[in-house]
Amino acid sequence: xxxxxxxxxxxxxxxxxxxxxxxxxxxxxxxxxxxxxxxxxxxxxxxxxxxxxxxxxxxxxxxxxxxxxxxxxxxxxxxxxxxxxxxxxxxxxxxxxxxxxxxxxxxxxxxxxxxxxxxxxxxxxxxxxxxxxxxxxxxxxxxxxxxxxxxxxxxxxxxxxxxxxxxxxxxxxxxxxxxxxxxxxxxxxxxxxxxxxxxxxxxxxxxxxxxxxxxxxxxxxxxxxxxxxxxxxxxxxxxxxxxxxxxxxxxxxxxxxxxxxxxxxxxxxxxxxxxxxxxxxxxxxxxxxxxxxxxxxxxxxxxxxxxxxxxxxxxxxxxxxxxxxxxxxxxxxxxxxxxxxxxxxxxxxxxxxxxxxxxxxxxxxxxxxxxxxxxxxxxxxxxxxxxxxxxxxxxxxxxxxxxxxxxxxxxxxxxxxxxxxxxxxxx
Numbered sequence: 001x002x003x004x005x006x007x008x009x010x011x012x013x014x015x016x017x018x019x020x021x022x023x024x025x026x027x028x029x030x031x032x033x034x035x036x037x038x039x040x041x042x043x044x045x046x047x048x049x050x051x052x053x054x055x056x057x058x059x060x061x062x063x064x065x066x067x068x069x070x071x072x073x074x075x076x077x078x079x080x081x082x083x084x085x086x087x088x089x090x091x092x093x094x095x096x097x098x099x100x101x102x103x104x105x106x107x108x109x110x111x112x113x114x115x116x117x118x119x120x121x122x123x124x125x126x127x128x129x130x131x132x133x134x135x136x137x138x139x140x141x142x143x144x145x146x147x148x149x150x151x152x153x154x155x156x157x158x159x160x161x162x163x164x165x166x167x168x169x170x171x172x173x174x175x176x177x178x179x180x181x182x183x184x185x186x187x188x189x190x191x192x193x194x195x196x197x198x199x200x201x202x203x204x205x206x207x208x209x210x211x212x213x214x215x216x217x218x219x220x221x222x223x224x225x226x227x228x229x230x231x232x233x234x235x236x237x238x239x240x241x242x243x244x245x246x247x248x249x250x251x252x253x254x255x256x257x258x259x260x261x262x263x264x265x266x267x268x269x270x271x272x273x274x275x276x277x278x279x280x281x282x283x284x285x286x287x288x289x290x291x292x293x294x295x296x297x298x299x300x301x302x303x304x305x306x307x308x309x310x311x312x313x314x315x316x317x318x319x320x321x322x323x324x325x326x327x328x329x330x331x332x333x334x335x336x337x338x339x340x341x342x343x344x345x346x347x348x349x350x351x352x353x354x355x356x357x358x359x360x361x362x363x364x365x366x367x368x369x370x371x372x373x374x375x376x377x378x379x380x381x382x383x384x385x386x387x388x389x390x391x392x393x394x395x396x397x398x399x400x401x402x403x404x405x406x407x408x409x410x411x412x413x414x415x416x417x418x419x420x421x422x423x424x425x426x427x
């Protein structure tokens with residue numbers, strides 16, 4: 001069959017890789033690079049080149065089995081990393097790094113702070129009580145309502161749990177508090193995050209995440225269309241018609257591996273179920289900057305961590321995060337490489353290396369309900385939807401959705417391929 005894949009994030013890359021082993025695949029990407037949130041930048045500092053990631057960074061073998069399987073197949077090397085986490089709050093002045101007792105109390109006043117000790121007690125209580133949510137209703141309360149009903153303190157909510165979840169999902173605090181509590185706890189339980197004990201070892205791709213994209217491109221038989229945004233998708237009984245800057249083409253199947261709202265926008269003939277399910281999934285834009293301004297990291301060097309959450313003084317402002325890429329990628333450089341979300345105004349413009357805008361799904365009850373209805377639209381009218389938004393929004397979720405789509409397409413009856421000719425749009 002002749003299959004179009006739209007979007008080259010992990011879902012599109014994996015779909016194209018597996019499908020191309022048996023079919024003719026054309027991969028459309030609006031950007032001038034393949035990878036989506038797999039985004040590695042080559043930058044220079046003091047006469048030396050570095051490859052620094054700004055999107056997908058970490059994975060672990062326990063919870064990313066499909067991704068690790070792909071890496072093994074491609075011979076992609078990886079190395080251990082740290083998942084240390086710090087918080088600096090402008091609101092209360094608290095600062096800590098949760099890695100060890102020394103870094104936890106790097107701000108020595110925390111030793112005698114009732115508020116800080118209350119946060120730690122609430123953290124231990126959360127680990128004990130949160131698993132009960134997994135036995136409840138599939139919908140259940142929002143995280144904010146559950147914390148309030150449980151009497152959890154402001155310090156635990158505002159200076160630990162919400163900043164941590166905001167860093168994981170690149171979401172503002174209001175979005176995290178609107179999270180279905182059960183959904184958040186299920187993720188934490190699956191990733192062994194509800195314990196003070198040993199957690200899975202995390203890893204990063206050696207040489208930058210884009211290394212695996214480069215390995216794919218060296219081996220696959222995929223027609224790549226970079227800087228080629230798809231303009232429209234139409235379906236009929238005999239195939240799928242795509243309009244792009246190259247013209248109009250026909251395919252036997254289409255895999256929409258872009259954001260769900262983009263998929264809905266492209267389909268000129270979307271039906272009521274597609275509009276209802278895909279339209280329930282919202283997105284937020286995150287301003288992302290790669291820079292060398294160390295002022296965006298915690299004030300105390302002992303508080304520097306891989307993930308550094310910053311809680312602004314204004315409660316309505318977004319909680320931001322700065323990733324110390326030296327710690328995450330094991331980079332030795334004269335100045336730290338930092339990736340900061342949603343705090344661009346505080347960065348010295350002279351230290352900015354790259355500016356990006358990434359979009360992430362918003363997790364609420366409407367989205368979770370839409371996820372449960374995926375099969376209502378999957379494969380209908382030769383159209384397939386792949387993306388991390390069908391899961392928790394991470395790389396393994398994207399590749400798992402691709403595996404599901406590929407397996408379903410491979411099970412279809414064999415048919416004659418669609419003609420490969422390109423017509424000018426409007427012909």
